[in-house]
Amino acid sequence: KPALCIVSRRQKRTASHSVQAVEDLKARGRLGRPIVCSLHPGQELRLFCQLCDLPVCLDCASTLHRDHHCCPTHDVIDHHGDRIRDLVSTRLRPRLEQMEEVLQKVETSQENLKVRVEATASEIRAFARGYASAVEAHCLSLLRRLEELQVQRRNVLHLQSVQLQQGLLDVRGSVAFAERLLSCGSDAEILSAKGVTLRRLASLAERGYNPCPAAVAPDDSSSICFLPREPAGEVEGYPVVGVINWRTLDVSRCTIEGEGLRRGSEGQPGRFSLVCRDSAGEQMARGGEQVLVSIVHKEKKNCAVETVVVDNADGTYSVSYKPEEPGPYSVWVCVKAQHVKGSPFLLNVKKKFRHHGGTFHCCSFCSSGGAKEAICGCAGTMSGGFKGCGHGHKGHPGKPHWSCCGSTTEKSECLPPSVLAAVSPRGHLRTVEL
Known part of the structure; x- marks a missing residue:
């Protein structure tokens, strides 16, 4: 081996x-190309200086690290390698796995993001194409409506022109005949034709030549305008804006709706509505008009009621007010500095409703449990030291009544002090809650 x-x-x-x-x-990964010393070429790093924590060669150990504790690298490699292995296995390896897992999730999220962005972009493009188609359809609809308005008004203008031309011929011919009769005719001729001539001229003068009441004035074309910010509903499921306005406000045809214009109560809010209409009597489809409402007391100077006007953006305006004084008021309703039909209006404000402060009872003796000090707002009296009223005694109304004022109507307004003083012979207003 x-x-x-x-x-x-x-x-x-x-x-x-x-x-x-x-x-x-x-097998242990320790066989490789030897590492040589940078200070002593050819000398391999075989020793390890523990003081300097560096691998050194033999020459370095005998010179630069003479007094240091140097030992062979294979003696300390296990100790330092264990430290590295322990750090790798206990801390870095789990972190490495965790980072790989997170990286995998990030990559998956990137893929999901890419897919979602592409899908959203497709949705946006589809929406834009649909919206563009809806806008184009709305544009064509507006142009068709504009063409219809042009034809309608052109026909009205043509009819007006024909009628005016005919009237012009009638007037011109009659005037020419009358002038020629006066300048060239003899006295006898003039007197003979005067009856027919006068009737003809009078008829033409009375006619006035307004042949079509709904005819459009020569400058009325300016009433046709495009409102780009006005909502126009939906087209193919998409909301669109932009409408053609061709109606002209006619102040004389504006109307007032609501009982709050004629009647009101002291300290109670009142309301009514102004409806702006065009020359045909149709309600205007938009707001923005200059509306002024003023409510002034007719008998008391410097007594005006604050009003609040709300533009409902549909041709109607809600008016609210709260009078603090009873009496007659004058209500001015103006649109574009012009009074609407019927303005100024008369508003009658009633006094504040007086609620009862007592009880609705049969008599003070019964309702108080026999208390002698319990009095009543009616004129009834009873003997035995009692101050209130009792059944069958003098002044008793003979029916249930209010202890505060003596009124025999349960659902009624409490009588004012002046009326109570005139009715009660005792002349006092103090009552006891029974």
């Missing part, structure tokens, strides 16, 4: 060397 021996044991310097099999060295 081949063996490796550096020198013979017969040499004194190598007497302590050990002989090992080449296969054993290869």
Whole structure:
């Protein structure tokens, strides 16, 4: 069996060397190219300086490390190798496995990320194609609607033009005839034709020539406009924006809805709505108008009610207010600095509802359990030192009534002090809760 021996044991310097099999060295990974000293070329690093913790050659051990403890490398390799093996096996090997596992997860996540990004990109492209198709369809729909509006208004304008031209011919012919009659006709001719001429001229003057009430004014084309930010519903399942507005606000056709415009209560909120309409009486489909609402007391100066106007963005405006004083009020509702039909309106604000502070009972004697000090808001009295009312005694209403004011109606407003003082002969307002 081949063996490796550096020198013979017969040499004194190598007497302590050990002989090992080449296969054993290869199995343990210790057979390789020898490492030589950088200071002494040709000298192999066979010793280990424990003080400097460095491998050295024989020359270094005899010179630079003379007083240091140097021993053969094979004597200390097991100790230092065990430290390395222990660190590798107990700490680094588990960490290596853990890092490999994490790396595998990272690589898997990268693959999943790539797949998900590609799928999302496909979804985005499909959405963009669908959205572009919806926008294109919406664009074509808007253009068709615009063409329809053009045809409608062109027909109205053509009808107006024809009627005006006919009227113009009638007026022009009648005026020319009348002027020629006056300039060229004799007195007898003028007097003979005056009746027909006057009737014709009067008829033309009264006609006024507004042949089509719904006709479009020459500059009304400016009312057609494109609103790019207005919601336009959905097209093929995609929300789109952009509408064509062709309606013109007609203040004279705006209306008010809600009871809060006519009646109100002191200290209670009131509400009504303004509906803006076009010249055809149709509700406007958008907001943005300049709406001003003012509520002022008609009898008290410097008594105005704060109002809040909310634009509902659909042609309607919600108005809310809270009057603090009863009485008649004047309500001004203006759109674009013009009063709507009926403005200013009359608002009647009633006094605050007075709730009862007592109990609805048959008499103070029964409801108080016979207490002599219990009094009542009615005019009834009873003998025996009792201050309140009793059944069958003088002034008793003869039916259940409120202890605070004497009213015989259960669901009613509490009588004011002035009325109570006029009814009660005792002249007091103090009542006892029964």
